[in-house]
Amino acid sequence: MTELPKATMGKLLKEAGATRVSDDAKIELAKVLEEIGEEVGRQSIPFAKHAGRKTIKARDIKLVIGKDE
Amino acid sequence: MTELPKATMGKLLKEAGATRVSDDAKIELAKVLEEIGEEVGRQSIPFAKHAGRKTIKARDIKLVIGKDE
Numbered sequence: 001m002t003e004l005p006k007a008t009m010g011k012l013l014k015e016a017g018a019t020r021v022s023d024d025a026k027i028e029l030a031k032v033l034e035e036i037g038e039e040v041g042r043q044s045i046p047f048a049k050h051a052g053r054k055t056i057k058a059r060d061i062k063l064v065i066g067k068d069e
Numbered sequence: 070m071t072e073l074p075k076a077t078m079g080k081l082l083k084e085a086g087a088t089r090v091s092d093d094a095k096i097e098l099a100k101v102l103e104e105i106g107e108e109v110g111r112q113s114i115p116f117a118k119h120a121g122r123k124t125i126k127a128r129d130i131k132l133v134i135g136k137d138e
Contacts (some may be wrong), residue, residue: 016110041085
């Protein structure tokens with residue numbers, strides 16, 4: 001399983017306004033974001049295919065999250 | 070702004086089944102996950118406060134994403 005860096009998770013939570021963050025919170029956030037990332041990936045594949053590509057591009061990701069141009 | 074590692078974004082997309090991933094897709098996924106991570110962080114703060122804590126714990130993150138025990 002891909003691991004998002006714990007330090008970066010802590011930074012994100014601090015940027016959100018947290019003053020203190022436990023280690024288990026960083027690990028939990030990493031899990032959540034990894035799951036979401038994989039789900040976005042899964043949903044982007046048919047969009048790339050639909051556009052006649054084998055390569056996932058930013059446009060596919062944007063389409064998944066409803067940020068399509 | 071916190072930066073999620075591009076290599077890890079590529080791995081997540083590959084784990085999701087992508088055969089090829091463009092650089093801009095990795096950057097876009099990093100942006101998406103950073104935004105979601107910060108939003109989860111923002112929403113977790115009142116839960117910690119409600120429990121009489123200043124420290125964000127995994128329990129708060131789980132409550133935000135509806136994975137509460």
